[in-house]
Amino acid sequence: MQALTRFWARFEEAFIAFLLAAMTLVTFVYVVLNNVYTLFYTLGDKWEFTSGFFFAIGDTLMGLAQEMTWSVALTKALFGWLIFFGIAYGVRTAGHLGVDAVVKLTPRPVQRVLAMIACLCCLAYAGVFMIASYSWVKTLFVAGIAAEDLDQFGIELGHIAIIVPIGFAMVLIRYLEIMWRIVTHRQTGLGLADEAAEASKLANDIEEQR
Structure with a gap:
């Protein structure tokens, strides 16, 4: 495993x-x-x-x-894939920003409860979009709509849009992993990026180098 x-x-x-x-x-x-x-x-x-x-x-x-002429359309398609594939990667690497200054003032047990509630909200969000986007992509494949400027390669809109349900499915899996770590006391929060802490650390590193 x-x-x-x-x-x-x-x-x-x-x-x-x-x-x-x-x-x-x-x-x-x-x-x-x-x-x-x-x-x-x-x-x-x-x-x-x-x-x-x-x-x-x-x-x-x-x-x-x-x-x-297909280069612009291909770049846009690749960028779309990068966005939806990168969402789950951002969850795994704590790349998404979070506003949890008030949450951190509470006791750790309360932080865990709030994190579980937030995680459930994220799971519901990812689940709804995964199901809705799956229906949307299925409709695109049935319609067989060709992708503009990429139809010469046999690429349809469905081929490009299929990354949306895949991306949200990966997000769903990542938040299930986080939920399990919270339940098993291996993690307290959602593991979000802390800009203030990173800026403080960077300032301290610069000060030490001087």
């Missing part, structure tokens, strides 16, 4: 890194192709004896840039 947990944690990080890298690479190639072809036209105008060679390269690059 621990090996499976470690594998899934590594997979989450690798998949998020892949999405970021893919978004960056597609955008980079598109921007380069849209700007570099003018350089070869300029070189062709400057050195007329090699103009045919440079113009041919410029035409090729401009043609590739015009064919990459």
Whole structure:
């Protein structure tokens, strides 16, 4: 079980890194192709004896840039996947911000009760959106609506939107894990990020370096 947990944690990080890298690479190639072809036209105008060679390269690059109209749509789709996949990752790594200054003033038993109530609210939220988004995605697959600019690759809106119920299902699992840790006294709160504590720690580190 621990090996499976470690594998899934590594997979989450690798998949998020892949999405970021893919978004960056597609955008980079598109921007380069849209700007570099003018350089070869300029070189062709400057050195007329090699103009045919440079113009041919410029035409090729401009043609590739015009064919990459799908790049913006793909980047948006990847970004959507990154958001919904990253929600659960943020729950696991305590990446979501929390306002619990008042809660921390209460005794630990009270903190645990409040954390359980908050966790139940999060479970209900994730469950409702998972069920609703599943029905929505199912309808998209039945309708067979093609994704704009990505239909040439056979991609439909359902293929892009399927990450929504998957993402909320992962969030549901993460909060179930948190609830279990709270019930078994291995955790007190939801494990949210504390900006004030992090800022204080950063200030102390800077002061020590001086």
